[in-house]
Amino acid sequence: MKAERINFIDSLRGFALFGVIIINFAIFQYGELADELFSAGSYVDQATYVIITLFFRDSFYAIFIFLLGYSFIKMTESMQSGFIPFRMAIIRRALAFIVVGCIHGMFIFGNDVLLLYGLALFIYLAFAKSDVDTFFNWATVIAIITGIIFLISNFMGDDITPSPSEKEAAIYANGSYAEIFELRLTIVDEFQRIEFASLFAIIIVAVILFFVLSPLTLGPLAFLGMGYARKRIFTDPQNDKALYKKLALMLPVGIVFKAFLILHLPFQYFFFSVGAWLVAGGYIGIFALLYTKYSEIRLFAWLANIGRLSLSMYIMQSIIGVLIFYGFGLGLFGKLGPFAGCLISIAVFLLQVWISQIYLKKFQRGPLEWLLRKWTYLTLEK
Numbered sequence: 001m002k003a004e005r006i007n008f009i010d011s012l013r014g015f016a017l018f019g020v021i022i023i024n025f026a027i028f029q030y031g032e033l034a035d036e037l038f039s040a041g042s043y044v045d046q047a048t049y050v051i052i053t054l055f056f057r058d059s060f061y062a063i064f065i066f067l068l069g070y071s072f073i074k075m076t077e078s079m080q081s082g083f084i085p086f087r088m089a090i091i092r093r094a095l096a097f098i099v100v101g102c103i104h105g106m107f108i109f110g111n112d113v114l115l116l117y118g119l120a121l122f123i124y125l126a127f128a129k130s131d132v133d134t135f136f137n138w139a140t141v142i143a144i145i146t147g148i149i150f151l152i153s154n155f156m157g158d159d160i161t162p163s164p165s166e167k168e169a170a171i172y173a174n175g176s177y178a179e180i181f182e183l184r185l186t187i188v189d190e191f192q193r194i195e196f197a198s199l200f201a202i203i204i205v206a207v208i209l210f211f212v213l214s215p216l217t218l219g220p221l222a223f224l225g226m227g228y229a230r231k232r233i234f235t236d237p238q239n240d241k242a243l244y245k246k247l248a249l250m251l252p253v254g255i256v257f258k259a260f261l262i263l264h265l266p267f268q269y270f271f272f273s274v275g276a277w278l279v280a281g282g283y284i285g286i287f288a289l290l291y292t293k294y295s296e297i298r299l300f301a302w303l304a305n306i307g308r309l310s311l312s313m314y315i316m317q318s319i320i321g322v323l324i325f326y327g328f329g330l331g332l333f334g335k336l337g338p339f340a341g342c343l344i345s346i347a348v349f350l351l352q353v354w355i356s357q358i359y360l361k362k363f364q365r366g367p368l369e370w371l372l373r374k375w376t377y378l379t380l381e382k
Contacts, residue, residue, distance in 0.1 A: 007304045008237050008291055013067055014303030015287060017310055018349050019060025021317050025345035026052060027111050028321040030334060031172055041337045048338040054258050055279070058272075061113065062221050062280035068117055069124070069225030070234075076128045077229075087125060093376045094121035100315075100368070109318040110184050120222065127226065135227035139220035143277075146219055150270040172326055173333035180326055221277060237292045244292070247285025254278030305356040306349075312366035313352050320348055 072090075079086035097118030105112035127134065171179050233240055257275025260268040291300060306313055323329035324344065336344070359366070365373065 007295075007300070008234050008288070009067065009070065010304040010307035011291065011300045012063065012284065012287055012303075012307070013310050014305070014307030015283075016060050016063040016067065017306060017313060017317075017352075018303075019056050020064065020314065021345045021349050022052060022056045022342060023058075023060065024109070024111065024317060025321055025325075025341055025348070026338065028109075028325040029332070029336060029338075029341045031168060042339075044339045045337045048342055050262060052338065052342065053262055054255050057258075058276035059254070059279040059283065062219065062277055063283060064113070065219060066221040066225040066228075066280065066284065068120070069222035070229045071225075072121065072124055072222075073128075073226045073229035086128065089376050090121060090125050090128070092378075093372065094118045094125075096372050096375050097121065100311075104315060104318060106184060107181065108315070108322060114314075124222065124226070127223075130226075130230075132227050132230045135223045135230060139223035139227065142223060143220040147270065147274065150273045151267065153269045154267050169334055173331055173335070174327040177326075177328040180328070219277060221280060234288065237288055237295070241289065241292060244285040244288040247281050248289060249282070249285075250278040251282025251286065254280075254282055302353050302357065305360050306353050308360065309356050309366035309369060311372065312368040313356070315368060316352065317348065 076086045076090065079089060095118065097114045099118075101112045101115030101118055104114060127138070168183065171183050175183070228234065233243065237244075254275040254277070257271040257278060260266075260271035260275070265271070294300070325331075325333045327333070363370075
């Protein structure tokens with residue numbers, strides 16, 4: 001049963017990685033998912049924008065957040081059963097995410113999530129021995145608090161994802177690596193750089209705020225994942241079909257909620273954000289139902305393979321993305337349109353699936369996964 005459980009979680013992680021590359025390559029091409037840029041163009045491009053917004057945007061990151069909570073509990077349980085001091089191991093793992101996230105965010109792709117994951121792990125460590133009810137209660141509390149924040153965001157302006165300025169876009173499309181790197185270290189105010197001491201102070205304050213607010217930023221799904229792990233949901237996917245069917249019903253509701261953003265209806269950011277959670281839950285339920293019936297088909301094995309290498313593949317996606325879209329690479333920033341950009345992201349993902357098949361015939365873990373495990377457990381195993 002253990003192998004099947006791991007295969008399911010790895011398959012779901014691989015599926016989430018597919019959604020992440022769709023979103024990230026759109027961000028690579030436009031700087032942000034700014035609606036007025038991303039919805040411009042031909043009818044095909046506009047249809048692609050609608051599909052990405054409804055079915056991908058924010059929802060696949062939410063699945064990763066769910067898996068972060070789920071894997072956290074399974075890891076701590078495994079360590080405790082093996083009499084391994086899990087607290088220091090989790091702290092080392094969190095520090096590794098923070099370091100990799102800082103490197104990734106500063107030197108490769110500014111839209112990093114690993115730093116936030118690492119900060120959140122410090123908070124989650126306080127819940128390592130909590131029961132199921134505690135996890136579900138906290139998920140409810142965080143859902144309410146973040147829901148209020150989403151409501152407030154509707155009154156703070158019409159555009160929470162502003163378009164990059166012409167000068168920013170020109171740097172991304174034609175600039176050297178040094179110019180784009182400098183842009184990441186610049187606070188946008190007519191492109192005047194601030195003093196290093198001020199930048200350092202802002203970074204420290206930002207880290208503190210992220211540390212305190214990271215559970216809210218990640219939303220309730222991490223705690224939901226912890227609760228599911230504690231209840232041993234997915235340990236044997238065949239046993240929880242009734243739950244999966246309930247989760248699957250979230251998908252159409254979430255799609256309707258996310259449509260508020262496209263239609264610019266009242267409280268659009270609130271409904272879109274809540275809809276992203278619901279779509280993520282719907283995907284998890286539908287994926288689980290399909291897995292219980294078709295787990296032997298190759299698709300799930302392919303997804304499981306890339307899921308086992310998710311950290312390495314996530315960083316690889318970013319490296320490929322900057323080389324395709326930024327000026328020091330092919331310089332295709334803003335030139336392809338949503339549909340062509342989406343096709344490229346699918347092609348890159350399929351390439352990664354093929355690479356993972358070849359790689360795992362010789363190695364058990366990806367290079368970054370191997371380093372992370374060594375650092376987490378301080379072992380020298382092969």
